[in-house]
Amino acid sequence: MKYGVSRFLIAFISDAFNISEIEDIEELIEAKNFSSDIIDEYCKAHFEKFFLFSDKYPFYQNPNFDEESKTKPITELLQFFFPKGNNTILFYHKVQKEHTFSPLICARALCALPAFAVSGGRGYKPSINGKPPWYVLIKGKNLFETLVLNSCGAPIEINTGKGGVLWKSSKIEYNTPIQMTSTLQGLTWLPRYIHLIPAEGGNCTYTG
Secondary structure (H helix, E strand, C coil): CHHHHHHHHHHHHHHHCCCCCHHHHHHHHHHCCCCHHHHHHHHHHCHHHHCCCCCCCCCCCCCCCCCCCCCCCHHHCCCCCCCCCCCCCCCCCCCHHHCCCCHHHHHHHHHHHHHHCCCCCCCCCCECCECCCCCCCCCCCCHHHHHHHCCCCCCCCCCCCCCCCHHHCCCCCCCCCCCCCCHHHHHHCCCCCCCCCCCCCCCCCCCC
């Protein structure tokens, strides 16, 4: 989940600061910090898109929720961390429907989906990279430098699409294959059609 959050933040600052050239990265490195005014303005413009349980634009989810759709246990979202189906429950003495996760953990898991989703049978395609590859990040002296240095400051020949980050999209398509994409669209493309249903009570299985 850590890489997923880093990927989200890289897409966020790349779009907010309009990073498209090496010079943009150099200017930020020289500034040694992100302008709080630019971040505040960007967040105000897209505030509802970053709210996990927004009625219209839930964060990293499909807003067109069909109440008649079959609901699935929350472990589907964190299937790499917790047993499900026929997998062993030796260390987790709960059935799937008994697990609960805090909004914080759900947000982190949603950020990880674009990078780490795997095939799940017919109609369930993996991440935009196909089978999740090895991901490598340049490590800066601090989080600020790490995020800036891993932003794309040069055009990528195959990334010539015009799509932007997910939260700027007015319509989210179900697992739509993409033939051509932009770097920002690729970083935030959703491989799963998800809508979280909040509930009251319970202790987070992940954090305790």
